[in-house]
Amino acid sequence: MTIHDAAKENLEKLSTNEYPGRGIIIGRTPDEKNYVQIYWIMGRSANSRNRIFEIDGEDLRTRPYDASKLEDPSLIIYYPARHIDGSHIITNGDQTDTIRDFIKKGSSFEEALQTRQFEPDAPNYTPRISGIITLKEGSASYKLSILKSLQLHTLSCQRNFYLYENFQKGFGHCIHTYRENGSPIPSFDGDPYIVPVENSIEANLQVYWNALNEENRISLLVKHIDCETGRAVIVLKNRNI
Numbered sequence: 001m002t003i004h005d006a007a008k009e010n011l012e013k014l015s016t017n018e019y020p021g022r023g024i025i026i027g028r029t030p031d032e033k034n035y036v037q038i039y040w041i042m043g044r045s046a047n048s049r050n051r052i053f054e055i056d057g058e059d060l061r062t063r064p065y066d067a068s069k070l071e072d073p074s075l076i077i078y079y080p081a082r083h084i085d086g087s088h089i090i091t092n093g094d095q096t097d098t099i100r101d102f103i104k105k106g107s108s109f110e111e112a113l114q115t116r117q118f119e120p121d122a123p124n125y126t127p128r129i130s131g132i133i134t135l136k137e138g139s140a141s142y143k144l145s146i147l148k149s150l151q152l153h154t155l156s157c158q159r160n161f162y163l164y165e166n167f168q169k170g171f172g173h174c175i176h177t178y179r180e181n182g183s184p185i186p187s188f189d190g191d192p193y194i195v196p197v198e199n200s201i202e203a204n205l206q207v208y209w210n211a212l213n214e215e216n217r218i219s220l221l222v223k224h225i226d227c228e229t230g231r232a233v234i235v236l237k238n239r240n241i
Contacts, residue, residue, distance in 0.1 A: 007171055007196045014174070014195070015211040019044065019181035020188075022092040024131045025208070026142045026164075027172020027197040034224040035133050035140060036172060036197050037090045038208055039080050042216040047071040052238040053219040058083045060221055065240040075119055075126075081223060083232065086135035088225060092177060093119065093128050109143055110161055117157035118149045123184040125149035127177050135230055141165050144175050148187045162192055172197045201235050209237050 001009075014020060025038035041062070043049040052065050060081040064070040078094040089099050095116045102112035109132050119126040127148035134141055142164050150156035164173065173192035178185045198204045204222045212220070218239050225232045 003168070003171065003194060004196075007194045010174070010193045010195050011207075011211060017180055018213050019178060019185065019216055020212075021126070021177035021185070022129065023174060023176035024090055024092070024129050024144065025172040025174045025195060025197070026090075026131050026133060026144065027195075028167035028169050028227075029197055029199045029224070030170035031199050032169045033199075033227055034201075035088075035135075035142075035167065035227060036204060037081070037088060037131065037133065037223040037225070038172070038204060038221070039090050039092075040208065040212060040220040041080075041092075041218045042212065043218045044216060048076060049218055050240075051076055051218055052240050053080070053221050053236045055234055055236065058232065060234060060236075062219070065238075075121060081221065081234070086230065088133040088135075088223070088232065089130070090132070090223070091128065091130040092126075095128050095130055099130065099132065109145070113145050113147060113159065113161075117147050117159075122154070125154070125187070126185075127187050129175050129177055129188075131175075133225065135225070140167065140227070142167070142173075144173060144192050146175055146188060168194075170197055171195065201233060205235050205237055 022041050027036045050065050051062050061079045079096045082089045082096050082100045099112040127146050130145045132143050144162045146160050150158045174195045175192040201224045209220050220237045223234045
């Protein structure tokens, strides 16, 4: 199977997955002009569905759509995307700030995530997924990570890290919190998988919004980072707006 066939098949599988949860994709456009980050959130409960994405300067945050209906902000209100110097961070929780703070003091993505673990939302113990693109002296690399409960055991955190030294034009690697819907919801297993990436930011927004389950999708962001200048652009789609 070619990489094109694998990416197409994986996108089709994503589109039939009722509940992959929150997801991250990092890759590069086919024309090699932009690095790409994609992040989405989904929700089954009223509290999870009461969210939107909002741009805050060069960063992006979640906020309640209807503040009067907010029940518990602890795991749903955070900054999914942060930018510091040549590092573009994207995660599914407040570990975004942990990674940023460690980078500020000269430490690494991996060191930051050694201080964190899966979310304390029994019985699911939702994994923390994180990604980073690092631009340095004309080169770029990216990393993905998942911190998950080993067999849903409250005391056992499995930390997986993936380093990609080269981007493959027209493709990205995808990771998400859950394998599929369930009760409790089973964590993502295996390695990040290859998916297609489009040239335009609007096309990427449309492709991945359409790929998410219509009942459970909440918000989606696509970030393009110019390979030459490092300038970033973010577009959003919110179910509630």
